[in-house]
Amino acid sequence: MCIGLPMQVVESYEGSALCAVNGELRQIDTMLVGNQPPGTWLLTFVDTAREVLAPENAKEICMALDALQQAMQGAEHDFDHLFADLADREPQLPDFLRPSPDEPTTGT
Secondary structure (H helix, E strand, O other), rough: OOEEEEEEEEEEEEOOEEEEEEEEEEEEOOOOOOOOOOOOOOEOOOEEEEEEEEEHHHHHHHHHHHHEEEHHHHOOOOOOHHOOOOOOOOOOOOOHHHOOOOOOOOOO
């Protein structure tokens, strides 16, 4: 399984960037997202940037990864604060999975 890591650009170069996450520095290929200025958040997979993230999205992903790590270490406490964007709301289907308004619904 491949999990994307949000990383913040520290220094930008042509086609790559030095990025940081949790005090760790990595050289990240930015060919898919273009050159990005320092401070930009990138979603990275196997040291390659796949998407530019808004800071709020980067924070949400980091908190979800923290919850996953704590759960894997056997932590037994409430994780709701790490999923603030999901807690206290009904799950929603993505737009592409929702029936179109003119599509007949089946009642079972």
